[in-house]
Amino acid sequence: MRIVVTGGAGFIGSALVRHLVLERGAQVLTIDALTYAGNRASLEAVKTCANHRFLQADIRNSAAMHEAITTFAPDRIMHLAAESHVDRSITGADNFISTNVVGTFTLLEVARNYWNGLAARAKTDFRFLHVSTDEVYGSLGADGLFTEQTPYDPSSPYSASKAASDHLAKAWYRTYGLPVVVSNCSNNYGPYHFPEKLIPLSILNAMERKPLPVYGKGDNIRDWLHVDDHARALDLIAGKGRPGETYNVGGGNERRNIDVVLQICKLLDQFVPGPTSRAELIEFVTDRPGHDARYAIDATKLETELGWRAQETFETGIAKTVRWYLDNEWWWRPLRDRYDGERLGLSVAGGAGKAA
Numbered sequence: 001m002r003i004v005v006t007g008g009a010g011f012i013g014s015a016l017v018r019h020l021v022l023e024r025g026a027q028v029l030t031i032d033a034l035t036y037a038g039n040r041a042s043l044e045a046v047k048t049c050a051n052h053r054f055l056q057a058d059i060r061n062s063a064a065m066h067e068a069i070t071t072f073a074p075d076r077i078m079h080l081a082a083e084s085h086v087d088r089s090i091t092g093a094d095n096f097i098s099t100n101v102v103g104t105f106t107l108l109e110v111a112r113n114y115w116n117g118l119a120a121r122a123k124t125d126f127r128f129l130h131v132s133t134d135e136v137y138g139s140l141g142a143d144g145l146f147t148e149q150t151p152y153d154p155s156s157p158y159s160a161s162k163a164a165s166d167h168l169a170k171a172w173y174r175t176y177g178l179p180v181v182v183s184n185c186s187n188n189y190g191p192y193h194f195p196e197k198l199i200p201l202s203i204l205n206a207m208e209r210k211p212l213p214v215y216g217k218g219d220n221i222r223d224w225l226h227v228d229d230h231a232r233a234l235d236l237i238a239g240k241g242r243p244g245e246t247y248n249v250g251g252g253n254e255r256r257n258i259d260v261v262l263q264i265c266k267l268l269d270q271f272v273p274g275p276t277s278r279a280e281l282i283e284f285v286t287d288r289p290g291h292d293a294r295y296a297i298d299a300t301k302l303e304t305e306l307g308w309r310a311q312e313t314f315e316t317g318i319a320k321t322v323r324w325y326l327d328n329e330w331w332w333r334p335l336r337d338r339y340d341g342e343r344l345g346l347s348v349a350g351g352a353g354k355a356a
């Protein structure tokens with residue numbers, strides 16, 4: 001199996017590359033532009049693997065994508081490259097539109113061109129997996145779950161750009177027959193997560209006994225999934241998912257943001273006891289108007305059709321994650337020195353960013 005992974009130096013992409021290279025023995029070409037969120041250190045585990053190659057290139061560069069894809073000749077393209085941080089999309093949406101929308105369009109066109117030239121069997125077996133988010137569905141009230149039939153209703157520039165790219169991916173299937181599958185996943189957490197998002201930021205700030213900013217009253221609810229469970233789901237969806245279909249991915253781990261931060265404090269207090277509880281570092285900061293209240297995923301289709309099950313509960317996954325940050329300062333220290341943990345959404349008039 002020959003697989004191109006775009007965005008493979010990012011948080012989820014690098015988990016997927018490690019899974020494909022180390023556990024599945026696939027031949028993998030990682031394509032990544034190495035923006036602020038991309039990090040070669042996240043691919044340290046596959047650095048010496050003969051079945052992994054890395055190419056620094058931008059998905060918006062059609063000629064570079066064409067060259068890379070026709071030369072490597074993949075059986076699958078798994079597309080994760082994106083601008084992914086809601087707060088940054090509020091302060092400047094340009095890159096979100098150009099990478100997430102135009103970049104996805106560019107990649108779809110290159111893939112279509114490549115796929116058209118394949119022999120009949122390879123053409124049938126080829127898959128383009130477009131990796132997306134549950135945020136395209138908007139916000140839930142107290143009840144209900146996002147299903148694959150939930151209408152799109154994105155709130156932020158980030159989720160709107162992902163919704164646009166989902167529609168392009170589906171259109172390339174319906175119009176051109178390109179075997180596209182779309183996955184929409186809930187919030188991920190785990191190792192190698194850039195420390196601007198709620199969980200890694202809270203872990204590192206709590207470790208260093210810095211303030212722990214929580215938006216509003218901390219009662220926004222997210223459905224948390226360990227990144228390795230997501231990687232396994234993506235592998236399954238790309239391998240067995242039906243072209244033209246969407247698969248929702250979620251672990252059924254709904255938590256209020258405040259409870260997530262309290263859990264991190266509790267774990268750190270256990271692992272590295274100190275004079276006072278880290279929970280005292282929590283600071284509630286101004287919420288963003290329009291901040292989505294609740295996300296929760298119904299993953300029944302993925303579970304019944306493809307047999308996927310999350311292996312981590314939130315309790316097991318978050319304990320491993322906190323432990324990983326304690327043990328892997330080599331990875332996060334250089335990032336922390338460049339980015340000190342300010343929550344970017346706070347710099348926008350009236351608002352704060354999404355806690356993920």
Ligand code: NAD
Binds near residue numbers: 006012079099131
């Ligand atoms: P990330 O920000 O950690 O990584 C994105 C990667 O894409 C980085 O390595 C970056 O260098 C690369 N990239 C950005 N622009 C590029 C470009 N123009 N050309 C080539 N590479 C480029 O993001 P992530 O959290 O790993 O998310 C990966 C994908 O999964 C995204 O598509 C995101 O929308 C989706 N997703 C994320 C979550 C989550 O909780 N993080 C949940 C559901 C879906």
